[in-house]
Amino acid sequence: MRTAPSSALEDPALRVPDVPDGTAGVAWLRAHVARFSEGPSHTRRRELVAAVLADLTRRVVPGGDPTECLLLALGLPAAHGPDVALVAGAYQPHVPQSPEADAAADRLVAALGPRDELTAARVGVLVQAHAATRALVDRLRTGDPRPPVPSTRRIDPDGEVVEVDLVDAPFGRGPHACPARTLALRLATAVPT
Template sequence: MRPTTPTGAPTVSSDVLDHPAFTVPPLPDPTATSGVAGLRAAVVRFCDGPVHTARRRSVEVVLGGLDVRAVAGQHPTAAVLDALGLPGALLADVDLVAAAYQPHLPVPAAADAAADRLVAACGGPSEQAAARVCVLVQAHAATTALVERLRTGSPEPPVPVTRRVGPDGTEVLVDLTDAPYGRGPHACPGRDLAPHLAIAALR
């Protein structure tokens, strides 16, 4: 392990992403059915095991059916909204939810309302809707950061760390410097799409 970070969680190598004993942190409200908490409880990002496997398949189906035609200078998330047949006005809602998506972040009421609007726009509460919203929200912050990294020539990964809980119950930060799209079961399923969207946004 490396020295403890200012957050109090030790930082570890990305090798732990291949280790089944390191799991995603537990959700603060795993039974929630609405708002950001309900979205977290329904998406692939915050679960492990067979549930994760099934939800990942749903996300892969969504990604496999996308015909993304990114326009030069277009925001990456706007391109994904277009490909999903959703109105571009939902970009503001995606932004609100993405800013509150991680379980350690606070959730303002505006983000809860935005999450419910996104789920409704994607067909209402279901595994398929969760997969569609998941693609939008998880791609949003990371791809926006990737655009900035490409613009400035920064070698830093768009998402510098992720979180896991070790076998002793300690939450750790996982350094993604050498694994910018993750690794193991939770590796980013949209790694081929992200650079395409980012490069189009810069044109």
């Protein structure tokens, strides 16, 4: 696997990893979120994420565990936190999958609405924020300048995986830049030290 600087995220020849379609579990979630889509699907799904984030920004009450704050803002009990963690651990296509993570994804989908792209956007926001916002909390607490997510992956035209260094772009850049930067910073800076 080759590495590239964050400027590679603005190269239209590099695409997010392809994910197969799925009817349930983590595979269904990946196949219906903006994170793993390109073109018109990405544009449409990104607009749904923006709407979810606008709603969360109005409703979230920062000051505790970021995942719990997001769950409560979405109208779910904090008891769904372990499901979010399971799905987050299996979300990326290159990491190990498990039946437990699939079951957790299905529980989150059932709790948040019908099996559609809006529900996928809600679950996707929870899952993508989980580890990254916790890492951001730790970085802010310790003064560590490293980005909470150190790298991301893209696929070049030859099908080779490219690991993109995010040291100078902690929230990414280009069409897949993190749309939740403001909310993430708001949640992370409100966590009691």
